[in-house]
Amino acid sequence: MQDPGQLRGAQSVDRALELLSLIGRQSGGGLTLSEVVVRSGLNKATARRLLLALIRAGLIEQDDESRLYHLGKEAFILGLRASGRHGLLKQAMGSLVHLARETGDAAFISVRRGMSSVCLHREEGAYPIRTYALMSGAQHPLGVGAGSLAMLAALPDDEVEDVLQANAAILAADYPHLSPDSIRHHVARTRRDGYALNPGLIFTDSWGIGIALHGPDGGLSGAVSLAAVESRMKEPRRLELVSQLKTEAAKIAERLG
Structure with a gap:
């Protein structure tokens, strides 16, 4: 039987990758946090937590002025x-x-x-x-x-x-x-x-x-x-x-x- 902690960890990875793919399909237009929440079906706190993890990895960036999320340098x-x-x-x-x-x-x-x-x-x-x-x-x-x-x-x-x-x-x-x-x-x-x-x-x-x-x-x-x-x-x-x-x-x- 799989460890429940491992299952939760794998689920978090899957969700983070889904967000990365979601933002990557925007052709440079970017997404707001609200749009990420609506399109992913995640609650706001979970989406924000996963986005922060992707930002730390350099895979996602948030524009300081527009607050839109875009693909980051490491993704490029x-x-x-x-x-x-x-x-x-x-x-x-x-x-x-x-x-x-x-x-x-x-x-x-x-x-x-x-x-x-x-x-x-x-x-x-x-x-x-x-x-x-x-x-x-x-x-x-x-x-x-x-x-x-x-x-x-x-x-x-x-x-x-x-x-x-x-x-x-x-x-x-x-x-x-x-x-x-x-x-x-x-x-x-x-x-x-x-x-x-x-x-x-x-x-x-x-x-x-x-x-x-x-x-x-x-x-x-x-x-x-x-x-x-x-x-x-x-x-x-x-x-x-x-x-x-x-x-x-x-x-x-x-x-x-």
């Missing part, structure tokens, strides 16, 4: 990871494995999320000294990190300025050495060189290079990048890595097409 990231089975991550996985195996360094695939970059996957190389600056699910402002910078540099100038303006506060608070002017400089260098370089700007001994990925319509799809300790990113090896990265980026773009 999970959706990206799931869609990757059939989209960008699926098409890029072979190249990530190849890059990690051939270079010995860590290879990444990232996508844009609004004004930020999210790492979908990290593929480890065999080199024993590793950098852990970027992990799967990690999020940075666009322009912070090699793949993130590659994506920012691929945008039109007016959109670059919109991103820098939107991220000004978080850059000042969390990345004081990466001012908007500094990022503009790195954007110009990326466009000139044809690849993004992060020369230890986030963590001193963690360097990276990145290439933007484009879909069949020419729009930005994401970025592929490599990261290693500084000694493994010096020329001429860095130029060899850039060549390998460009080759695999072209293959990914071809698969996307």
